[in-house]
Each structure stands twice: as structure tokens, then as C-alpha cells.
Amino acid sequence: MESEETLPIVVEFTGGLEMLFSDERKHRLSVPARDSKGDAVTVGWLVDYLCEEIMKDNRKEMFVLDGHVRPGILVLINDADWELEGEASYALQPNDNILFVSTLHGG
Amino acid sequence: MAPVPCAICKTSRALIIRPKNHQKLCKGCFITIFEEEIHHTVTTTKLFSRGDRIAIGASGGKDSTVLASVLKTLNERYNYGLELVLLSIDEGIKGYRDDSLETVKRNAVQYDMPLKIVGYDELYGWTMDQVVEAIGKKGNCTYCGVFRRQALDRGAKMLGIKHVVTGHNADDVAETILMNLLRGDLPRLARSTSIVTGDESSEVRRSKPLKYAYEKEIVLYAHHKKLDYFSTECLYSPEAFRGSARSLIKNLERVRPSAILDVVRSGEDMAKLVPEAVTGISHCKSQKVSLSSADGEEEGAAGCGTNGRSSGGEMADMEKKLQEDEEASSREVEITSKVPNGVNGQRHDRIGAKPESRNGVKREPGKKLTRQTLGTCKTCGYMSSQDICKACMLLEGLNKNRPKMEIEIDVEDEESSTLRRKMEGLALTAA
Ligand SMILES: [Zn+2]
Ligand SMILES: [Zn+2]
Numbered sequence: 001m002e003s004e005e006t007l008p009i010v011v012e013f014t015g016g017l018e019m020l021f022s023d024e025r026k027h028r029l030s031v032p033a034r035d036s037k038g039d040a041v042t043v044g045w046l047v048d049y050l051c052e053e054i055m056k057d058n059r060k061e062m063f064v065l066d067g068h069v070r071p072g073i074l075v076l077i078n079d080a081d082w083e084l085e086g087e088a089s090y091a092l093q094p095n096d097n098i099l100f101v102s103t104l105h106g107g
Numbered sequence: 108m109a110p111v112p113c114a115i116c117k118t119s120r121a122l123i124i125r126p127k128n129h130q131k132l133c134k135g136c137f138i139t140i141f142e143e144e145i146h147h148t149v150t151t152t153k154l155f156s157r158g159d160r161i162a163i164g165a166s167g168g169k170d171s172t173v174l175a176s177v178l179k180t181l182n183e184r185y186n187y188g189l190e191l192v193l194l195s196i197d198e199g200i201k202g203y204r205d206d207s208l209e210t211v212k213r214n215a216v217q218y219d220m221p222l223k224i225v226g227y228d229e230l231y232g233w234t235m236d237q238v239v240e241a242i243g244k245k246g247n248c249t250y251c252g253v254f255r256r257q258a259l260d261r262g263a264k265m266l267g268i269k270h271v272v273t274g275h276n277a278d279d280v281a282e283t284i285l286m287n288l289l290r291g292d293l294p295r296l297a298r299s300t301s302i303v304t305g306d307e308s309s310e311v312r313r314s315k316p317l318k319y320a321y322e323k324e325i326v327l328y329a330h331h332k333k334l335d336y337f338s339t340e341c342l343y344s345p346e347a348f349r350g351s352a353r354s355l356i357k358n359l360e361r362v363r364p365s366a367i368l369d370v371v372r373s374g375e376d377m378a379k380l381v382p383e384a385v386t387g388i389s390h391c392k393s394q395k396v397s398l399s400s401a402d403g404e405e406e407g408a409a410g411c412g413t414n415g416r417s418s419g420g421e422m423a424d425m426e427k428k429l430q431e432d433e434e435a436s437s438r439e440v441e442i443t444s445k446v447p448n449g450v451n452g453q454r455h456d457r458i459g460a461k462p463e464s465r466n467g468v469k470r471e472p473g474k475k476l477t478r479q480t481l482g483t484c485k486t487c488g489y490m491s492s493q494d495i496c497k498a499c500m501l502l503e504g505l506n507k508n509r510p511k512m513e514i515e516i517d518v519e520d521e522e523s524s525t526l527r528r529k530m531e532g533l534a535l536t537a538a
Contacts, residue, residue, distance in 0.1 A: 014330075014338070015169070015326060015338050016338035071354070071357035071358050071360065071361045072322075072353075072357040072360075074323060074326060074327070076122075076330075079122050079134075079331075080120075080121070080122040080123075081122065081123055081124045083124050084111055084121060084122070084124060084131065099330075101326055101330060102338065103169075103278075103322045103323055103325075103326045104353070104357075
């Protein structure tokens with residue numbers, strides 16, 4: 001059963017990643033609360049969603065490699081390292097701030 | 108997941124996991140421990156002396172911005188008595204430096220430090236845009252890197268400053284160590300591990316106070332302290348993004364975060380096994396010092412402006428050729444053995460007492476080793492371990508071929524291999 005329910009979240013890209021997302025650092029999104037199987041959406045789901053729906057750049061491998069966020073890109077969930085929050089399995093909450101920071105650019 | 112308390116203060120919520128030991132820390136404790144560890148590096152290596160004037164090689168990028176911020180903090184907190192100056196290089200790449208130089212200018216105000224910007228055009232007569240126009244995009248990072256290394260030293264000299272600090276971090280050092288390991292270049296591997304290059308007798312010393320700091324923590328420090336930094340990919344080096352040594356490091360880090368510092372420590376241990384006469388590093392001093400700083404090093408972030416990841420092939424070719432040249436000339440001198448003492452700034456008191464073996468060539472006792480000679484370039488008079496420094500070799504190629512390049516401009520691959528052959532010719536002449 002399809003749900004109409006959505007979650008308001010903020011997604012930010014810094015450290016050079018913003019150039020993959022229309023040079024826009026801050027994206028206020030309203031994402032579906034449930035995935036196609038009816039489960040609560042996770043950060044892992046969000047990464048796929050960003051690639052498919054938000055990223056206009058075709059250099060996807062600069063963001064995702066082998067199905068994972070590219071090594072060297074940090075993910076912070078409400079300022080906390082996502083490893084403290086269960087990484088990709090973290091279930092998104094309303095008004096979450098998800099920050100992707102590249103460490104691969106700039107010296 | 109339930110919030111985890113900070114491992115140090117036990118009260119605030121942990122936001123950071125330290126890659127080197129998995130310690131979970133709150134924002135405040137992380138910032139403090141990050142700064143204290145840099146302080147530890149600075150004091151245990153006796154990096155600075157009271158009254159020193161220090162130029163911070165500033166690109167506006169994360170590493171140099173964090174370096175400037177931390178050094179300012181520590182200088183005030185521990186009363187180092189340092190005079191800190193920001194030194195920036197303008198490679199002359201239209202549009203590319205505008206934003207990063209603006210960032211450095213803001214940093215100068217934020218940190219209340221004087222700023223000096225030196226352009227490639229004033230130093231070399233060529234902007235990077237003009238170099239690219241002449242040789243194409245391929246391989247231009249070699250030029251950018253070689254010019255850049257001297258540019259910082261020359262800029263420092265213009266300011267009358269004898270010590271330049273750069274933002275090289277543990278990931279950069281690990282990457283350089285791996286690259287040299289993969290190339291079988293143990294002498295360069297050994298040199299790349301030292302925190303300081305050059306010594307009291309050098310005109311300009313270089314050091315990397317962030318040598319043991321994880322890139323991840325540098326980015327987190329900048330984030331949590333809300334530092335103003337700029338990030339962009341170097342316009343001319345899209346392939347640098349995929350630098351394979353860097354990817355290897357980042358992949359290792361994902362599986363085992365301590366791997367980066369482990370590689371750095373392994374590199375340091377390997378350096379101890381390389382005879383000091385070959386590396387130019389003295390093991391006797393409390394801080395490791397590498398004699399060859401002028402043009403021999405290839406370091407992660409030194410390659411190119413803000414990106415700086417070495418692109419591999421092109422640079423490796425250039426390095427190999429220059430290296431062969433260097434070795435050929437040093438062999439020659441070893442055979443004739445006619446170089447008078449002290450002519451090249453070598454530390455003769457430490458060198459040449461015992462038999463050494465390099466490239467399978469046994470040396471007799473008493474013969475001088477000349478591999479790590481630090482002389483001056485015959486063309487520009489600048490420090491160089493060869494007669495003609497790398498920058499001058501590249502410049503000579505550029506200046507000679509200026510008209511011809513304009514004709515060949517659209518045959519990119521052809522052109523760069525043509526240039527490479529010309530450079531080889533020059534290298535042989537220089538030897
Ligand atoms: Zn704490
Ligand atoms: Zn020169």
C-alpha cells in the first residue's frame with residue numbers, strides 16, 4: 001500500500017560535494033516516509049534517492065562507489081558521525097540534518 | 108540508537124569517533140584533544156623556537172586553514188612567541204584561484220595575520236593558464252607541482268622568513284609512503300617521513316605540523332569550529348580525483364581506521380633502516396631532518412593548488428627520469444671523486460665513513476657519497492640537488508618550445524610525449 005506520508009529533512013553537501021548537486025550546499029527536502037516495501041526510510045535509502053532524484057551530475061561514482069558512500073566522504077547525522085547512529089540503517093526522523101562532507105578535495 | 112556519552116568528560120553526547128582508536132568524543136573534548144596533539148607534535152619535535160617568523164603555506168583549503176587556526180590558537184595558549192604569516196601562491200589559473208584567494212584574504216582578517224600572495228607570472232614568467240595553452244592539460248600538474256614547491260620557498264625568502272609550514276596530513280604522508288613503496292624508492296620514502304626538510308644551514312626549512320593528524324579529523328575540526336575554507340577540484344586535473352594511492356588509503360581506512368597512522372609509523376621505521384648517507388636524514392638528532400628539500404620531494408598536497416593529489420603516470424615518468432639523471436650524475440662524481448669538501452652543503456661529518464651499497468655498487472671506505480647534495484641551480488641560483496633545478500628545466504623546455512607548441516596545440520597526447528622527449532634530452536644535457 002502506498003503511503004502519502006512525507007518527512008521534512010535537510011541534506012547538506014560540503015567539502016566540494018556541492019558541485020555534484022547543482023552547486024547547492026543546502027537542500028530542504030520532503031522525502032517519502034516509507035520505501036517501496038512500506039518500511040521506514042533510512043540513510044542508506046536516502047543515498048540512493050539523492051543519486052536518482054537530486055543529483056543532476058552524471059559523475060555518480062564521486063558520491064557512491066560499489067553501492068556504498070564513497071570512502072573519504074563523511075556522513076554526519078545531526079552533527080554526529082553516522083557510525084554512532086547505525087550508519088546506513090539509521091531510520092530518518094522528521095527535521096533531521098544529514099551532512100555529507102568530502103575529505104577528498106582541497107589542501 | 109541511544110546517545111553515547113563522551114569518553115573524556117562523560118557528560119556531553121559523543122559526536123565523533125576518532126579513527127585512530129575508536130574513542131567516542133563530544134565536540135568540545137574533540138577540539139581540545141586535536142589541538143593538544145598538534146601541540147605535542149610541535150614540542151616533541153622541537154619544531155619552533157621563540158621569536159621564529161613562520162610562513163603558513165595557505166591555499167584556502169581545509170588543511171592549511173586548520174593549520175593556521177590551530178597554530179594561532181597554540182601560539183596564544185602556550186605563548187610560543189611565533190610571528191605567523193600567511194603565504195599564498197597564485198598559479199594563474201583563471202577563475203580557479205579567485206575563490207580560494209578570497210578565502211585566504213578572509214582568513215587573514217579572521218586570524219589577524221599578514222598575507223603575502225606570490226604569482227607564478229612574477230616568479231616564472233608563465234601562468235598555469237599559459238603553460239596549459241602551451242602543453243595541453245595532460246601532465247601540467249607536474250609543472251604546477253614543481254613550480255609550486257619553489258614558489259613557497261621563494262615567497263618566504265622574499266619575506267625574509269626561514270621556515271614554511273604546510274598542511275600535509277597523515278593521509279598525505281601515508282599516500283606518499285605507499286607510492287614510494289610501490290615504486291621501490293626507499294630513499295625518497297625515507298625522506299618523505301621526516302617532519303622537517305632542510306636544516307639550520309638551509310635558507311628555508313619546511314615542516315608539516317599536521318603530519319600525524321587524520322584528514323578525517325581535520326575536516327571534522329574545520330566543521331565543528333565552523334572554519335571558513337574553500338574546496339574545489341583543480342580545474343586541470345580531473346584524473347587526480349581518482350589518484351589510486353589515495354583510494355587505496357581511503358579503502359584501507361574504511362576497513363581498519365588505524366591503518367593510516369600505521370602506514371606512517373611503518374614508513375618511519377623503514378626510514379631508520381635506510382642508511383642515512385642515502386637519505387640525507389640524520390638519525391642522531393631528536394627531530395628527523397631531511398637534507399634534500401629543494402626539489403626532490405613529491406608529496407601529496409604539494410602537487411597542485413588545492414587538490415594536489417598526484418596524478419600518477421605523468422608525474423611518475425617525470426620523477427623517474429629526473430631520478431635517473433640524478434643517479435647518473437652522482438655515479439659519475441663517485442667514480443672521479445673530485446668534489447671538494449663543503450662545496451654542496453653536504454654534511455660530511457656524518458657521511459662516507461663506512462662502506463655503503465646502493466644499486467648493487469659497493470663503495471670503498473672514504474669515498475664520498477654525493478646523492479644528497481644540496482647545491483644551487485646554475486640558472487636561477489636557487490637550492491637544487493642538481494646543476495639545473497627542475498623548475499628551470501621545465502621552464503627551458505617551455506621557453507624553447509613556445510612557438511612550436513602553438514602549432515601542435517590540438518594534438519594533446521602527441522604533444523606531451525614530444526615534450527617529454529625534449530625534457531629527457533634536457534635532463535641528459537644537465538647531467
Ligand atoms: Zn567530552
Ligand atoms: Zn633553477
